[in-house]
Amino acid sequence: MEGKxxxxxxxxxxxxxxxxxxxxxxxxxRASALFILESEIGRGTGLKRGTLFVVVAAFxxxxxxxxxxxxxxxxxxxxxxTLQLKAVIESYRDKKAVMVNVxxxxxxxxxxxxxxxxxxxxxxxxxxxxxxxxxxxxEQDTAARVFLFRQGVEWETYLKxxxxxxxxxxxxxxxxxxxxxxxxxxREGRPAGFWEGAVDSGVFDExxxxxxxxxxxxxGKT
Amino acid sequence: xxxxxxAAACAAILALGVCGPAVWAKKKSDRxxxxxxxxxxAPRAEAKMPDISGKTLNxxxxxxxxxxxxxxxxxxxxxxxxxxxxxxxxxxxxxxSGVGMILVNSNEAQREGADSMEEMRAHAKEKGYTVPxxxxxxxxxxxxxxxxxxxxxxxxDSKLKLVYRGAIDDNSRSAAEVKEPYLSNAIxxxxxxxxxxxxxxxxxxCTIKRGG
Numbered sequence: 001m002e003g004k005x006x007x008x009x010x011x012x013x014x015x016x017x018x019x020x021x022x023x024x025x026x027x028x029x030r031a032s033a034l035f036i037l038e039s040e041i042g043r044g045t046g047l048k049r050g051t052l053f054v055v056v057a058a059f060x061x062x063x064x065x066x067x068x069x070x071x072x073x074x075x076x077x078x079x080x081x082t083l084q085l086k087a088v089i090e091s092y093r094d095k096k097a098v099m100v101n102v103x104x105x106x107x108x109x110x111x112x113x114x115x116x117x118x119x120x121x122x123x124x125x126x127x128x129x130x131x132x133x134x135x136x137x138x139e140q141d142t143a144a145r146v147f148l149f150r151q152g153v154e155w156e157t158y159l160k161x162x163x164x165x166x167x168x169x170x171x172x173x174x175x176x177x178x179x180x181x182x183x184x185x186x187r188e189g190r191p192a193g194f195w196e197g198a199v200d201s202g203v204f205d206e207x208x209x210x211x212x213x214x215x216x217x218x219x220g221k222t
Numbered sequence: 223x224x225x226x227x228x229a230a231a232c233a234a235i236l237a238l239g240v241c242g243p244a245v246w247a248k249k250k251s252d253r254x255x256x257x258x259x260x261x262x263x264a265p266r267a268e269a270k271m272p273d274i275s276g277k278t279l280n281x282x283x284x285x286x287x288x289x290x291x292x293x294x295x296x297x298x299x300x301x302x303x304x305x306x307x308x309x310x311x312x313x314x315x316x317x318x319s320g321v322g323m324i325l326v327n328s329n330e331a332q333r334e335g336a337d338s339m340e341e342m343r344a345h346a347k348e349k350g351y352t353v354p355x356x357x358x359x360x361x362x363x364x365x366x367x368x369x370x371x372x373x374x375x376x377x378x379d380s381k382l383k384l385v386y387r388g389a390i391d392d393n394s395r396s397a398a399e400v401k402e403p404y405l406s407n408a409i410x411x412x413x414x415x416x417x418x419x420x421x422x423x424x425x426x427x428c429t430i431k432r433g434g
Contacts, residue, residue, distance in 0.1 A: 137395060
């Protein structure tokens with residue numbers, strides 16, 4: 001279930017080693033400078049120089065904690081209602097084919113098929129855009145963000161913020177509301193496929209190649 | 223004769239070329255279709271299903287004087303858990319209205335685990351179920367109904383004709399914030415013998431885990 005996060009792993013030791021050295025160096029410089037200053041402060045406050053130095057040094061080092069360096073922020077899905085999501089889909093008209101996947105962290109088949117969609121996006125990044133829409137409840141926001149991070153999703157994703165009934169019908173009258181659900185649009189923005197529930201992983205690539213291939217066969221003309 | 227055959231073949235090829243992609247796309251979406259239509263009679267009404275009480279019963283036996291409410295449910299889906307605080311209220315409304323109610327677990331793929339009979343009994347006890355909770359072996363009832371998710375409700379009249387299908391209401395997360403109590407309104411209308419204004423709705427839910 002845990003996906004790869006290649007960029008983070010590649011930075012890995014290398015990514016953390018350089019910042020850590022720099023951080024300690026900076027902390028030492030800061031602490032030294034403050035030691036000079038605090039001698040004046042200490043004189044004024046009556047605090048022993050050593051005590052004040054330890055406090056200031058600890059503060060300087062904690063500011064540059066390696067744990068906070070080099071780690072990208074968790075993805076933060078954008079809340080969208082039905083109209084907003086439709087606008088996002090429409091924005092890709094005449095640019096790329098689109099595959100919208102409605103998922104949730106608690107949905108086992110959703111989680112199982114997720115990596116295929118991430119790979120699909122990477123494979124056809126110039127011709128296809130995968131739009132992930134989470135149907136998680138707001139209190140599952142952190143779980144969703146961690147999941148997206150672990151799956152290596154580095155593009156904008158969305159969180160459904162709309163009542164079910166109109167949302168489902170707006171996406172497709174054929175959709176019963178079951179998750180996962182996938183909607184495919186060709187480059188002209190026309191619906192080109194829909195399915196709900198678990199499917200073989202090959203279905204995703206099959207549809208992607210179809211909507212991309214249809215456009216290419218027409219010489220790239222709409 | 224030969225010319226007619228050639229003409230028919232050309233017409234078929236032409237039709238496939240024009241309609242092929244649409245047919246192909248629709249075929250892939252057949253999973254979303256097949257839901258029991260309003261007015262249709264409940265299928266498999268005589269088929270016995272094992273209940274958590276140790277007995278077996280069918281839809282005919284669960285039916286009340288005014289009708290029957292069938293709820294495809296399970297033990298773990300977050301949407302079931304979110305709506306479950308309304309199950310008892312609905313059960314009482316059904317009882318007052320003369321409508322029978324039955325919960326159906328069709329998650330055959332999880333029958334050895336989270337949706338086993340043992341787990342169903344434990345869950346029913348924890349939640350205080352007062353209506354039958356039966357195992358839909360091999361998801362046969364779900365297949366016959368075209369049920370796709372949990373929860374997924376089907377309300378039938380006294381002749382087991384479908385009068386409402388779909389969602390319990392418009393807000394799984396909060397009973398206090400419900401604006402459209404679809405199912406409750408449908409039960410009231412059924413009991414009163416009046417028309418049901420909204421007979422079909424949809425809601426997000428967990429795919430029914432059918433066996434392989």
